[in-house]
Amino acid sequence: MLKYALQIRPKQINRFPWQLSNQNWRRSYSSKIRNIGILAHIDAGKTTTTERMLFYAGKTRALGEVHRGNTVTDYLTQERERGITICSSAVTFPWNGHRINLLDTPGHIDFTMEVEQSLYAVDGVVVVLDGTAGVEAQTVTVWSQADKHKLPRLIFINKMDRPDADFEKCVLDLKDKLETQPVCLQYPVKNEQGLLAINDVITLEQLSWQQKDLGRSYKNIKLEPSDSLRQLQEKRNELIDRLSGLDDELADVVISTESFDEVDNALIERALRRATSQQKVVPVLLGSAYKNVGIQRLMDAVNSYLPAPEERNQIYDCFGTEVAGKVFKIVHDKQRGPLTLVRILRGEIKRGMRLISARGQAEVVSKLYEPLADEYREVSAVQSGDVVICAGLKSTVTGDLLTSSQSALKNAQKRLKQSLGAATTKDEEDDEPDELDELFSIDPQIPDAVYFCSIEPPSVSSQTAMEQALRQLQREDPSLRVSYDTVTGQTVLGGMGELHMDIIKSRILSEYKIDVDLGPLQIAYKETIETPALNTLSVEKEIAGSKQNVSITLEVVKNQTELFSLDKSPENLANLNTLRPRILQVLRKGSISALERGPRVGGQVVDTQIRLHNASIGRGTADSFVMATAAQCVQKLLSTSGTRLLEPIMALQIVAPSERISGIIADLSRRRALINDVLPKGERNKMILVNAPLAELSGYSSALRTISSGTASMTMQPCGFASMNSADESLAERRAQGLE
Numbered sequence: 001m002l003k004y005a006l007q008i009r010p011k012q013i014n015r016f017p018w019q020l021s022n023q024n025w026r027r028s029y030s031s032k033i034r035n036i037g038i039l040a041h042i043d044a045g046k047t048t049t050t051e052r053m054l055f056y057a058g059k060t061r062a063l064g065e066v067h068r069g070n071t072v073t074d075y076l077t078q079e080r081e082r083g084i085t086i087c088s089s090a091v092t093f094p095w096n097g098h099r100i101n102l103l104d105t106p107g108h109i110d111f112t113m114e115v116e117q118s119l120y121a122v123d124g125v126v127v128v129l130d131g132t133a134g135v136e137a138q139t140v141t142v143w144s145q146a147d148k149h150k151l152p153r154l155i156f157i158n159k160m161d162r163p164d165a166d167f168e169k170c171v172l173d174l175k176d177k178l179e180t181q182p183v184c185l186q187y188p189v190k191n192e193q194g195l196l197a198i199n200d201v202i203t204l205e206q207l208s209w210q211q212k213d214l215g216r217s218y219k220n221i222k223l224e225p226s227d228s229l230r231q232l233q234e235k236r237n238e239l240i241d242r243l244s245g246l247d248d249e250l251a252d253v254v255i256s257t258e259s260f261d262e263v264d265n266a267l268i269e270r271a272l273r274r275a276t277s278q279q280k281v282v283p284v285l286l287g288s289a290y291k292n293v294g295i296q297r298l299m300d301a302v303n304s305y306l307p308a309p310e311e312r313n314q315i316y317d318c319f320g321t322e323v324a325g326k327v328f329k330i331v332h333d334k335q336r337g338p339l340t341l342v343r344i345l346r347g348e349i350k351r352g353m354r355l356i357s358a359r360g361q362a363e364v365v366s367k368l369y370e371p372l373a374d375e376y377r378e379v380s381a382v383q384s385g386d387v388v389i390c391a392g393l394k395s396t397v398t399g400d401l402l403t404s405s406q407s408a409l410k411n412a413q414k415r416l417k418q419s420l421g422a423a424t425t426k427d428e429e430d431d432e433p434d435e436l437d438e439l440f441s442i443d444p445q446i447p448d449a450v451y452f453c454s455i456e457p458p459s460v461s462s463q464t465a466m467e468q469a470l471r472q473l474q475r476e477d478p479s480l481r482v483s484y485d486t487v488t489g490q491t492v493l494g495g496m497g498e499l500h501m502d503i504i505k506s507r508i509l510s511e512y513k514i515d516v517d518l519g520p521l522q523i524a525y526k527e528t529i530e531t532p533a534l535n536t537l538s539v540e541k542e543i544a545g546s547k548q549n550v551s552i553t554l555e556v557v558k559n560q561t562e563l564f565s566l567d568k569s570p571e572n573l574a575n576l577n578t579l580r581p582r583i584l585q586v587l588r589k590g591s592i593s594a595l596e597r598g599p600r601v602g603g604q605v606v607d608t609q610i611r612l613h614n615a616s617i618g619r620g621t622a623d624s625f626v627m628a629t630a631a632q633c634v635q636k637l638l639s640t641s642g643t644r645l646l647e648p649i650m651a652l653q654i655v656a657p658s659e660r661i662s663g664i665i666a667d668l669s670r671r672r673a674l675i676n677d678v679l680p681k682g683e684r685n686k687m688i689l690v691n692a693p694l695a696e697l698s699g700y701s702s703a704l705r706t707i708s709s710g711t712a713s714m715t716m717q718p719c720g721f722a723s724m725n726s727a728d729e730s731l732a733e734r735r736a737q738g739l740e
């Protein structure tokens, strides 16, 4: 029987706090913000879920659908055409007196870097599972990324409308494959009309969504005494029991009342919030984004259980009231130029403000915008805890820490050092502790490119425009590498995979109207020398009537730290000391440029140092001639001494039922893989930790699906380069020459 029915009227309740009372919102501003990421395996339903959130929050008037290509967050042409997310996008919307800043992130492995950067900007994440597939390969990857950033999580099991959805299997997967502690706050049921409804463990209600208003409203009905109610009560008791083991306030009440039935819902929610924030539990909710079921409750859970900005990032307290902001993404807008997405960790960013990056560059914020995917609403100031888009920052790069002034930065460093109890004497200042390095670091961890291909403009006249487009795309996407091959005269793109390159090509066409051609995709091998070698090259030429004369002696040696050095033996050093610093720079530049392309497959030459023994430069010799001679000398050295190839290696974590492990290992050993460990994972599964050459992994995810009959899940990420045996080297060379 219906005890009460609540009609949600979003327009009435979804106001930003500052629309209610100007004074109050300032006080509670930060506590009412939720910065969240939405993460998942490809196609689990992140974009569909985000669309519903925007719709119910009153931010959009119509429901966007991925298959119709009209979603807000997948705004790039390629995303709409392909129905996938490529760039993470930020949207902001009000919900029940809170402001949710949400980043929708890509699910495909080629865009892992994009996800990694977004996680700097969030305080918690919603991990979406496809209810028919459970934990999948990329779910495991994003889960470990969230682990790395120590982010509290909620799980949303989506697609529960589908007949093949299996809630229990998903929960088992969470325990086994992610080794997490899921707490189910909801269970799926089919209601009287055969539609998906949800039983709520805390309130003991059944929730059913109205389809005639696209799921805007839902009914919550107190369950009548029945088997379902008894089962749900048992689940509620288990939840209280579990949480009281983790939370003192709840434990005290349980002990004093001696009955779980007496425990107040608000108290359970408070305990759940604390346990979630401390990452002791992960609340699990369910629904169907496509069929408009369960989304409002997911948004309520974001407000209730995920932390506010002020509850995290205490390390930035060292900035006091000064600005501290982390750049997590740069996008290029045709009209507005480069736009920098900043998570404000401390202070307030105002329009016209001067900001400096930890690298010391000062820039002025010309305009500020509130994020809504590719739409921009101008604002004049944004406070700590929020996410903002800044226009006018031209040299800032992803990963930069921005603050108000050099002195603010210095003071923050000093305060942090003191609070860490680190050394403050002059001698020890260079030796800063890890936390400092991490906090003020400017280089995001950009993975090495594992594939490359040449890129050609349609005509010589569009070469400059193509280079400009690539420069802009590179600022947006640091995992895209662009280099120039002096031998073939081609521009070369390095990246994370076929889809990555393909998307770059189509973005250059749709956004810059240049129809570029990509060469065949090749594995990005590196090269290294085996033995040191010394060579002298003397070149004399007359160019345009002017005599050019260079004699140079260089050595290549194995070294991982420095690319170029001067030979320290007394007889050479005396001569080298007479060279002008500018000439030394030219020699250095020319020599190092030759390391970009090794003699065997054109791979970058690494772990190699060039040592200058001697150089004599004739009067009037042009710098370009000196540079070219140095490069030629290094090339000769490399081809005479010979190089070895290094191939990209991927680290895989494969989780599968124990009985499937031997079949998977047998297949891996045929792929030149190195099994590092096999660990138990949950009750029924094992996890294989393995390193394997990328060259052997083409189509591996479908092979694994076949071998394990779809029971295995896998994560894969680049983990460095390794040497190869001669037979594999020859095969790689033949492949690079297009002979295989």
Ligand SMILES: Nc1nc2c(ncn2[C@@H]2O[C@H](COP(=O)(O)OP(=O)(O)OP(=O)(O)O)[C@@H](O)[C@H]2O)c(=O)[nH]1
Pocket (backbone or CB within 6 Å): 040, 041, 042, 043, 044, 045, 046, 047, 048, 049, 066, 067, 083, 084, 085, 086, 105, 106, 107, 108, 158, 159, 160, 161, 162, 287, 288, 289, 290, 291
């Ligand atoms: N039956 C059903 N289909 C859904 C549901 N949610 C999403 N879909 C469909 O699943 C497909 C993928 O949904 P998306 O929202 O694009 O998934 P995504 O996780 O954003 O995908 P990527 O961003 O490309 O990783 C689309 O065809 C959706 O219409 C759901 O709850 N039920």
